[in-house]
């Protein structure tokens with residue numbers, strides 16, 4: 001694997017790539033790398049704090065690091081150092097996305113039927129182990145859609161579309177290119193889920209788990225939200241995530257609470273159950289990225305027990321997650337910054353896009369409903385690529401139990 005060569009001159013404008021290897025934008029503002037940028041030495045979670053220590057000990061010159069941590073904590077991360085500031089969001093000024101020149105139906109990998117079978121297998125394991133110590137209580141299973149176009153995707157337009165929803169953080173991270181693909185590779189997305197934000201001693205995490213598709217008809221949409229809020233299965237699925245995060249953060253915090261309790265949150269495509277977790281660090285110098293790497297992977301994207309779920313994900317999912325369901329974010333020299341769960345995202349490489357979506361499975365989950373949920377979660381990315389938002393729901397219509 002090779003990284004794009006670092007830029008050696010000043011910011012050449014908002015062109016994602018070596019000059020602007022990361023960019024984040026949400027309703028609160030934006031953090032977009034400005035050149036010159038360089039790739040940091042890559043490594044796994046175990047060496048992260050040590051590799052970044054010189055950066056956090058460096059002068060207050062406004063530099064930031066940003067990038068992506070992979071789902072699998074034993075795989076190398078992809079982090080960049082650049083000049084900080086709010087920079088230019090690469091989507092700014094981009095023309096609206098034209099529909100693809102050669103609309104090709106997205107190819108589900110695995111096909112919906114295969115995904116449904118994997119969910120059923122996970123449920124079988126949960127039923128068999130129910131009540132035993134170390135029983136599998138939750139697993140998040142994902143599927144992908146491969147979209148191939150005649151021409152390279154217009155990255156800036158895609159980012160412009162993704163940032164239209166004020167309830168998400170739109171992002172772009174340049175990834176190392178693969179040996180077999182010459183084109184630059186980018187992780188792009190619109191995540192609604194905050195893994196960890198830190199400002200001074202104050203930290204915030206906002207896990208989501210438990211989802212329902214938004215519906216066009218206002219009454220049906222409100223009903224979907226109400227059903228989700230009242231769903232015992234979804235509330236149970238959500239609580240597992242909140243308890244996991246509280247347990248992991250507690251030793252680092254002088255104060256830790258959930259002041260708003262559990263509430264419903266929404267994006268343009270999905271309703272979610274969410275909980276705002278607020279805390280005060282005992283040591284305000286612990287960098288946000290170090291805390292994020294300690295929390296990751298939460299049961300919002302992996303499962304419980306964590307190592308068991310990760311092993312099953314490897315055997316049940318036919319496509320590598322790579323940076324999907326990892327974390328994306330940035331940190332300044334004080335260690336302040338924000339790290340988001342890398343969901344509602346796609347890997348773009350030239351004319352190819354791989355979209356990812358997963359759903360949490362607990363006892364009481366229904367395989368077809370989980371496949372439909374993942375189909376709905378592709379919506380934001382499909383729309384950003386100029387494809388119909390519901391394109392991933394059609395292959396479910398033809399399936400019969």
Ligand SMILES: C=C(O[C@@H]1C=C(C(=O)O)C=C[C@H]1O)C(=O)O
Pocket residue numbers: 140142193208209210211272300301325343344356357358359360361377
């Ligand atoms: C795994 C994804 O989403 C996660 C799973 C959720 C769920 O199962 O309800 C909800 C939000 C996310 O934590 C995804 O969007 O790919």
